[in-house]
Amino acid sequence: MIGRLTLSQPSFSRISELMYARSGVALRPQKNAMVVSRLTPVLRELNMDSFEGYLGYLDNHWEDKDIVDRFVNAITTNRTEFFRDKNQYRALAKELRSLRDSDHNASKLIRIWSAACSTGEEAYSIAMVGREIFSADEFGRLRILASDIDTEVLTNASAGIFKSHQLNPIPRRWLKSGFGSPDPNDPLRRTIHPDLRKMIVFRRINLVTDEFRFRKPVDIVFLCNVMIYFDIKTQDLILEKIRRILRPDGLLFVGHAESSAVSRHGFLHLGNNAFRRTGDLERIEV
Ligand SMILES: C[S@@+](CC[C@H](N)C(=O)[O-])C[C@H]1O[C@@H](n2cnc3c(N)ncnc32)[C@H](O)[C@@H]1O
Numbered sequence: 256m257i258g259r260l261t262l263s264q265p266s267f268s269r270i271s272e273l274m275y276a277r278s279g280v281a282l283r284p285q286k287n288a289m290v291v292s293r294l295t296p297v298l299r300e301l302n303m304d305s306f307e308g309y310l311g312y313l314d315n316h317w318e319d320k321d322i323v324d325r326f327v328n329a330i331t332t333n334r335t336e337f338f339r340d341k342n343q344y345r346a347l348a349k350e351l352r353s354l355r356d357s358d359h360n361a362s363k364l365i366r367i368w369s370a371a372c373s374t375g376e377e378a379y380s381i382a383m384v385g386r387e388i389f390s391a392d393e394f395g396r397l398r399i400l401a402s403d404i405d406t407e408v409l410t411n412a413s414a415g416i417f418k419s420h421q422l423n424p425i426p427r428r429w430l431k432s433g434f435g436s437p438d439p440n441d442p443l444r445r446t447i448h449p450d451l452r453k454m455i456v457f458r459r460i461n462l463v464t465d466e467f468r469f470r471k472p473v474d475i476v477f478l479c480n481v482m483i484y485f486d487i488k489t490q491d492l493i494l495e496k497i498r499r500i501l502r503p504d505g506l507l508f509v510g511h512a513e514s515s516a517v518s519r520h521g522f523l524h525l526g527n528n529a530f531r532r533t534g535d536l537e538r539i540e541v
Contacts, residue, residue, distance in 0.1 A: 260305070262290060270282070277464075278327050279462065280330065280331065281484065281485060333373040335374060337425045351384065364471070365397050371479065373405070375455075386454070398454075400456050409457050415447030417447070419442075432448065472505065473502065474506070479513075494517060508529050509528050
C-alpha cells in the first residue's frame with residue numbers, strides 16, 4: 256500500500272509540460288495538490304510509489320496511446336451538467352426554430368458540434384431541445400457530433416446512463432420523454448431515450464492537435480468551459496480552427512469566462528456567451 260505521495264516542483268513542471276504537449280491544458284503551479292489527487296489512483300494501479308518513477312514510465316511509453324490516454328484522462332476536469340447555461344439553450348431553441356422555418360434552409364441538415372462534451376450532458380441537452388422543435392419525421396435533420404479528448408468520459412457519454420440526481424436541471428417536460436423507465440435493479444439510474452441517443456455521434460477529437468475534418472460547414476458549435484484550461488496562444492489556435500469550419504452566420508456558444516477570447520476572432524457577441532460568426536467562409540477541410 257502506497258502512503259501519501261508528494262509531488263516535487265520539478266516533477267510537477269514535467270507533468271505540466273507533458274499535459275500541455277498532449278492536450279493544451281496549462282496547469283498553474285497552484286494545481287499541485289489537484290494533480291497529486293488525480294494521479295494517485297493511476298500510480299496505485301501501477302503499484303508505483305513516486306511521481307519520479309511514474310514520469311520515467313511515461314517517458315518510456317510516450318508512444319503507447321493507452322498509457323498516455325490514462326494520464327490525460329486522469330488530469331482533465333470533466334465537471335458538467337444538463338442545461339448548464341439555460342440562456343444558451345433558449346438561444347439555441349430560437350436559432351433552431353428560425354432554421355426550421357426558413358424556406359432557404361428547408362430540409363437541409365443542421366449540424367451541431369458539442370466540442371468538449373465530457374460525459375454527454377451538453378449533447379443530450381441539445382438533442383432534447385432539438386427534438387422538441389422538429390417534428391418526429393424531421394428531427395433526422397439534426398446531426399449532433401459530440402467530442403472530447405478524454406476517452407473515459409466518452410465511454411460514459413456514449414452509454415447515456417445517469418444517476419437520478421444528475422437529472423435535476425432538466426425541465427420537467429423532457430424528463431419523461433428523454434429517458435427510458437427506471438432500471439428495476441437500480442431505480443436511481445436512468446438511461447437516455449434511444450431516440451435521443453440516435454441523434455448523436457460521439458468521437459474523440461483533441462481540439463489542439465487534431466485537424467477538424469468536416470465535409471460541410473457546421474451550423475452551431477458549443478465550445479463551453481474548455482478554453483479556460485488553455486493559454487491565450489492555444490485559445491487563438493482553436494478559435495481560428497472553429498472559425499474555419501463554422502458556416503458564415505453560424506453560432507458559437509462558450510462558457511461564462513471565455514467571451515473575451517472569442518471577441519478577438521471575428522464573431523459578433525449576441526449576449527449570454529453566444530456569438531455569431533461574421534465574414535465569408537474561407538476554407539473547409541475535406
Ligand atoms: C469542464 S468540461 C466542460 C464540459 C461541457 N462542455 C460543459 O460546459 O459542461 C471540459 C472538458 O474539456 C475536455 N478537454 C480538455 N482538453 C481538451 C482538448 N485538448 N480537446 C478536447 N477536449 C478537451 C475535458 O476532457 C473535459 O471533458
